[in-house]
């Protein structure tokens with residue numbers, strides 16, 4: 001310290017000294033070094049960005065690689081005689097279609113006589129095939145008595161075989177760790193079924209249309225029929241509840257803290273706690289929801305109402321923090337202008353500050369909701385991972401599942417078809433998240449203001 | 452500013468100057484002190500502002516001109532740490548009285564800020580906002596009339612009459628400032644406070660504003676802070692010189708600029724500090 005002072009006093013007019021020699025080797029070296037550091041910093045930044053992008057690309061690529069097969073289903077074209085003797089014309093939904101479906105399929109294999117073979121043969125078809133026939137008849141009752149062609153899905157092993165996901169033969173797992181011997185993939189009952197399958201292929205009866213089932217069906221035990229519709233509905237309802245709670249409460253809290261609360265220890269304390277709340281692991285909010293909403297208030301388990309409330313606890317801090325930031329970003333000159341013409345404090349907020357902050361608030365809200373959409377732990381804790389095989393009666397107070405919990409459930413299932421469906425569901429979820437974030441970016445850009 | 456000006460121990464009696472008897476006092480300030488937390492920003496200010504005149508407040512920056520101006524429409528209320536004591540009267544009415552509604556006060560004492568700050572709304576809505584919240588117009592026609600007259604008085608109407616629906620923020624700086632003046636006029640104030648209204652404007656826009664201020668004097672009492680002494684000399688009849696939180700000298704503008712009594716005023720107007 002004193003050194004520096006002495007130095008300055010010793011050379012009071014260092015600026016008057018001979019000019020710095022910009023051409024000297026020393027100066028050149030220094031400049032070169034500075035540019036070198038610039039480049040290094042830029043390289044680091046670029047490297048980081050590329051790494052992040054690459055990781056993202058790897059994630060998407062691997063999901064797509066395993067998941068794309070779930071976006072189509074292997075189906076077999078079957079002519080079915082809708083026998084009026086069997087089908088109850090008055091009440092076609094009540095009939096058992098198992099037999100009609102099986103008989104129609106057996107007709108393609110007249111050589112198969114024995115019962116056991118027939119049973120194995122019928123296993124090529126999805127177990128849900130009969131319901132597809134039923135739905136068809138219910139939708140077209142006038143077709144009863146005619147022969148119609150219906151595209152029926154294959155059961156999972158054959159679907160996967162046709163998609164090339166599983167092999168026919170696998171290494172025989174001997175004690176010596178596989179000595180090149182092959183054995184029939186145990187998913188297939190016998191070599192015969194493979195012959196029949198090849199027969200279907202040879203007769204050009206198989207096709208691979210886009211799998212609307214993935215989007216319009218509810219969950220199912222059979223992967224080829226399992227869809228996300230139940231999860232969509234559940235997520236939508238839960239997000240709706242979450243939004244209806246966290247948006248008004250979050251904005252009100254933020255407005256109070258930002259515009260009205262006196263600045264003192266107590267409000268500082270609240271502020272710190274809200275920021276802490278944003279960092280609390282989501283599973284804790286799930287536990288809280290379980291303890292408060294279900295155990296204390298006695299609300300039912302597994303329902304979107306409770307799920308949405310648990311998610312709202314989680315989203316609230318995000319919305320409060322982003323709303324406060326948006327309110328803060330409104331320039332004080334606007335407040336002064338409004339106060340200057342005699343607006344009261346609530347008029348300043350409601351007429352000027354809030355509308356100007358709204359794009360920022362919406363951006364924050366959408367990002368909060370996107371987080372909530374992907375959140376699994378709280379939903380698992382309150383049991384919102386019910387098995388929902390039908391989308392008939394879904395409601396705020398009905399057991400439901402959601403996208404992430406559906407993914408969780410599928411990821412846990414042993415059938416091969418659920419592996420690709422899990423990846424496909426993750427892709428769909430990511431698609432939703434990207435869409436929500438795009439909306440947020442759009443809002444931000446559209447309403448971005450230059451003051 | 453590390454000028455070695457001795458801080459006066461005693462409050463300066465700026466009231467050696469008396470307004471001519473026949474002038475009606477619009478704003479009367481008595482012993483006003485303002486603190487920002489521990490720091491005192493204004494010391495015992497005494498000032499009478501005559502109706503339908505322009506009074507300039509001059510002085511080096513940080514001397515408390517804006518603080519004083521904000522006392523007059525109680526804009527200091529929104530600064531948590533600001534504390535105002537003393538008495539300020541508008542037409543004999545104590546504006547810091549408990550029964551005074553600041554909302555009404557600010558309609559009666561309009562303000563124009565240093566940086567033009569139109570609302571990011573249409574030109575029409577900018578001017579109509581005040582009358583709307585105060586319920587000054589009973590119907591749409593009346594409101595339109597107020598807007599048009601205000602814009603006319605602010606000398607802006609001819610320039611914007613075809614685009615009243617356009618955003619106020621799309622105007623040029625000078626136009627924006629006149630829009631802000633129109634917005635202030637629209638609540639039918641008696642006093643207009645202006646805090647360096649031309650400091651962000653180019654010379655031509657400044658000239659327009661100065662001319663406007665002179666015209667507005669017919670209908671309003673104007674108190675204007677300015678850092679330009681030429682401007683003060685051009686537009687105001689009375690000038691008050693602030694220094695380090697004290698009101699050092701008040702007087703006829705001409706007298707202040709040609710024959711100041713206090714040495715600090717002299718130093719300031721001859722450009723020796725500030």
Ligand SMILES: Nc1ncnc2c1ncn2[C@@H]1O[C@H](COP(=O)(O)OP(=O)(O)O)[C@@H](O)[C@H]1O
Nearest residue numbers: 487492511512513514515516517518519530532
């Ligand atoms: N909001 C505030 N908080 C704390 N101090 C302030 C605030 N506004 C002004 N001051 C202080 O009060 C004094 C007078 O400021 P101001 O009235 O803005 O001066 P001027 O307008 O003459 O430049 C300055 O010292 C300034 O630092």
Ligand SMILES: [Mg+2]
Nearest residue numbers: 516517518646
């Ligand atoms: Mg100022």
